[in-house]
Every structure is written in C-alpha cells, then in structure tokens.
Amino acid sequence: MKIAIVGSGYVGLVSGVCLADFGHEVICIDKDADKIAALLQGIIPIYEPGLDELVKSNVSAGRLSFSTDLPTSIAPADVVFIAVGTPSRRGDGHADLSFVRAVAREIAGAVTGFTVVATKSTVPVGTGDEIAHIIASINPGADVAVVSNPEFLREGAAIEDFKRPDRIVIGIEDERAREVMTEVYRPLYLNQSPLQFTGRRTAELIKYAANAFLAMKITFINEVADLCEASGADVQEVARGIGLDNRIGSKFLHAGPGYGGSCFPKDTQALVKIGQDFGSPMRLVETTVSINDHRKRAMSRKVIAACSGDVRGKTIGVLGLTFKPNTDDMREAPSIDLIRGLQDRGAKVVAYDPQGMMAARELLKDVIFVENAYDAARGADAMVLVTEWNEFRSLDLERIKSTMTAPVFVDLRNVYPLQEMARHGFTYVSIGRRQPGTSLTY
Structure with a gap:
C-alpha cells in the first residue's frame, strides 16, 4: 500500500x-x-x-x-x-x-x-x-x-x-x-x-483513558511509598504483593520521583479538560495531576533532608536527566524540578545522562554537565540517581564513594539493595524503604 x-x-x-x-x-x-x-x-x-x-x-x-x-x-x-x-x-x-x-x-x-x-x-x-x-x-x-x-x-x-x-x-x-x-x-x-x-469517538477516548489509568497507577504506588516510609514497610515488597494479583498486574508499580515525558503529563491534563467540557469531571485524574506535580517538586526536599537539611554551597551529583531510560526526551522530566529546587537552595549541580544532556542544556541553566557518572561523583556532597539507565545499575560503588566529599546517596528509583549500600558505608536514602539500623516511632 x-x-x-x-x-x-x-x-x-x-x-x-x-x-x-x-x-x-x-x-x-x-x-x-x-x-x-x-x-x-x-x-x-x-x-x-x-x-x-x-x-x-x-x-x-x-x-x-x-x-x-x-x-x-x-x-x-x-x-x-x-x-x-x-x-x-x-x-x-x-x-x-x-x-x-x-x-x-x-x-x-x-x-x-x-x-x-x-x-x-x-x-x-x-x-x-x-x-x-x-x-x-x-x-x-x-x-x-x-x-x-x-x-x-x-x-x-x-x-x-x-x-x-x-x-x-x-x-x-x-x-x-x-x-x-x-x-x-x-x-x-x-x-x-x-x-x-x-466508533471513532471511542477510539479517541481509549488513548486518553489508557494513559490516565497508567499515570494513576504510578501515582498510587508513589503515595503507598510515602506511607511505607512513615510506617516502616517496604514499597517494593508491597508492589510485588499486589502486582501478583492478576487483576492488578505488576507493571507501572515502581515507586519513584513522579511521571514525566511527552504523554502522561499533557494527556492527563487534556482528559481533565475533556471531562469539564462534557460536564463529566474526572476527579481521580485531577487529583493524580496535582499529586504528581507536588511530588516532583518534593524530591529536592528529600535530597536536602539527606544532606542534614542544608545544601547551600554543597555539590550535588545527578545521575540521569531524561524522564526515563533509553530516550533523549526531557519533556516534564522529574530531574528538572529536582535540579531547580536544589539550585534555589544554593546547591551546585553536576549532572550526567547518557543521551539527554543536549536537550537538558536548553532547559537547565548553571548546571555542570560531565562525561560519566564518576565525574559527577568527584567532590560531591551527595549523589542522586534520578533515571535508571542500565549503566547506573552496576556502578563501582567503592570508586564512587572514594571520590565523594560525603558518602550520601539518594536513590529515587530504588536501584540498589539496602544491605549493599550499607555494606559500602553509604548514607543511603531511597523511596518507600527503611534504611537498616533506623528506628521506628510508634
């Protein structure tokens, strides 16, 4: 044809x-x-x-x-x-x-x-x-x-x-x-x-409904992750426990810094507007949009807390800039709000991404872009893993730690096991998991 x-x-x-x-x-x-x-x-x-x-x-x-x-x-x-x-x-x-x-x-x-x-x-x-x-x-x-x-x-x-x-x-x-x-x-x-x-209108709505549902699923597990942190539970085990239920499924149950990209942010907003236009409000989707926007902004505060509440004058290494791995797409990426939030509090940001740095240079000012993860760690007071590229899953942790000013590692994708990071001597902060040795408040 x-x-x-x-x-x-x-x-x-x-x-x-x-x-x-x-x-x-x-x-x-x-x-x-x-x-x-x-x-x-x-x-x-x-x-x-x-x-x-x-x-x-x-x-x-x-x-x-x-x-x-x-x-x-x-x-x-x-x-x-x-x-x-x-x-x-x-x-x-x-x-x-x-x-x-x-x-x-x-x-x-x-x-x-x-x-x-x-x-x-x-x-x-x-x-x-x-x-x-x-x-x-x-x-x-x-x-x-x-x-x-x-x-x-x-x-x-x-x-x-x-x-x-x-x-x-x-x-x-x-x-x-x-x-x-x-x-x-x-x-x-x-x-x-x-x-x-x-029908034609049904097909048009299927696309929006699919993306909105997946965005809600991501947002749900992110809120569960916050509850896990507060209560001492492990979000990865919770996600596995509910994901094995065939009615729920395991995909899009990975806690993280919020969704971004070319589709979910604009499509959820558009579906909210479609619902308003037809007099049928999409309140779950409205809430999803609000929660996700707040979460992306909150990630900088998580890093600041890991740095004893103050990042002024400190160097923060950022690993991953694109909204997900295997793309160069920076649209609505969580790294943008994270980096701007850190800069607003006086931090110097050094960043590396395998494919996204060209686009990131157009969006992020006063960021030092480097050629690999180890350059990003050199002299850093903390490292933040934002995008789970494969090359970040097998870092030489001893090499990373040896070049850092302080061994603080904030993992926003839960890439590394808690015990492994503890064994290497990192102050390790992740999403919805309790670091070994910390006590709970009842």
Whole structure:
C-alpha cells in the first residue's frame, strides 16, 4: 500500500519506518526542511534504540522516503496518517489542535480518489468529526474516510511496541475504512495482534483513558511509598504483593520521583479538560495531576533532608536527566524540578545522562554537565540517581564513594539493595524503604 505520514516526529517517524518495514511504500512528510534534510542524510533527530538501522535499511530498499512537499506526497496515498504534535495549550491545559487542523486543511486540497485519513496524534473526543468537517467544507467532492488509530508506543521500546502490539485500536464511521486499515496491519497477523474496531469517538477516548489509568497507577504506588516510609514497610515488597494479583498486574508499580515525558503529563491534563467540557469531571485524574506535580517538586526536599537539611554551597551529583531510560526526551522530566529546587537552595549541580544532556542544556541553566557518572561523583556532597539507565545499575560503588566529599546517596528509583549500600558505608536514602539500623516511632 502507499502510505503518507504527516509529521516526522517521534510517533510519525517510528510509525512510518515500521510500516515500511512491513513492506508498504511509505513517505514521511514534515514542514521542517532541516529535519527532512537530516533524515535524507540518514541523521535521526531522536534517540530510539534500533531506529537508525531500520531507517537505513528501508531507505536502501526503496520503501521509505522523506519530503517537505505535502500535496505531491499525499495525492497517490491510500492512507494518510496525521502524526503531528498536540501539546498542552498554553494557559488552560487543553490539547492544542492547531497543527492537526492545519494538516486537515492541507489534506483536503491534496487527496485524490478514495483515501483513508487516520489520526495517530492524541486528540480529544470529537476531533475526528472536526477533521471530517474541515475536509468536507474545503473540498466537498473529497472521497475520504476519517478514522482514529491512536498510538501506544513506549519511548525506548517503540519499535517492539509497534511490531508486537498488545492491541491496535481503530475507530471508524465509514465501513470502507475497515478493509483498508486491516490491510495496513495485515503483516502482523502471524503475531495474532488483536485489531479492535470501535466508533471513532471511542477510539479517541481509549488513548486518553489508557494513559490516565497508567499515570494513576504510578501515582498510587508513589503515595503507598510515602506511607511505607512513615510506617516502616517496604514499597517494593508491597508492589510485588499486589502486582501478583492478576487483576492488578505488576507493571507501572515502581515507586519513584513522579511521571514525566511527552504523554502522561499533557494527556492527563487534556482528559481533565475533556471531562469539564462534557460536564463529566474526572476527579481521580485531577487529583493524580496535582499529586504528581507536588511530588516532583518534593524530591529536592528529600535530597536536602539527606544532606542534614542544608545544601547551600554543597555539590550535588545527578545521575540521569531524561524522564526515563533509553530516550533523549526531557519533556516534564522529574530531574528538572529536582535540579531547580536544589539550585534555589544554593546547591551546585553536576549532572550526567547518557543521551539527554543536549536537550537538558536548553532547559537547565548553571548546571555542570560531565562525561560519566564518576565525574559527577568527584567532590560531591551527595549523589542522586534520578533515571535508571542500565549503566547506573552496576556502578563501582567503592570508586564512587572514594571520590565523594560525603558518602550520601539518594536513590529515587530504588536501584540498589539496602544491605549493599550499607555494606559500602553509604548514607543511603531511597523511596518507600527503611534504611537498616533506623528506628521506628510508634
């Protein structure tokens, strides 16, 4: 099939490359001429494991191409995917649909013959109706079926998620689109990937509901972690104990500094606004957003407490800046609030991240960026592990301690066993776990 992807950011690029790898003829379109020029030279604008090799192989095979020319690229397409950004609208938290609307207007003047227009962007309920209205008003003769096909890609594991999905949700109002979209995903049949066809508005809401539920699950275990710290329980054992219940499941039960990234923060806020617009408030989600924002700000206070209540003039080493490992994405990362909070209290921050430092330099001022974890530890009064990159899971703890001014280690991801850190002589602070030797107050 001939497929056009409008938007060559994270979702658009990964989707386009994987669809080309299925054997389709795919063209990825973007108005950013520099981005397209870089892609044509094999330079990938984002970090995603395995993506560069897939781009290279599919370009070489002639199945994948890139362009800034939307009308020419769309005209022969059987399916046009909209994969542009829908960031939180400044000031009110609604999803900003300006890019989606602009693309819909351009598509209206470019389509020829029957074309399925599939929205991969995360959009509020009813956006598919609006896209169909825009196209019909500009080009009444356009033979178009607008569908919702939300993405469920985890940064750092996006290729695996696309090729071996839990489910593929397709919201349709025109039955002709069912056959076309089934053909798009036909190469996955051997993996028995479930296609769930729904109404268009239902598909749009599934995406928001999924992300909000996972965000609530993270926030729940974080609150349980606080209770564990206060009561002397162990949040990791609590998480295992409830996660073994099949009704609950073990995923997204890892206590930490709060969620961040490109999806959960903006999608939970957008769902709150959708509920308000329809007169059906999402109070659990509202509370989740509030708790998470407070938690990220509270992490600097946790570090300060570990440093006897004062970090003025002290050096704090930070390991990990991105919101999760295996990505260079700094959007809404907990490290941002942590570092700014420490700086506000007079600390000097030295930081290292395997992939995120280029983006971090644009967001964080007066931070010293270094080349590895051991450089971050040199002369530090405390170390803070923020993002659980694999290389931080097997640090030479003796080497770390020997270069630090004080052996204080704050582990916001519970990477290290309590006994091991005690054996190495660290003052070790983690999330929802009691350090050996501390007493409880009844």
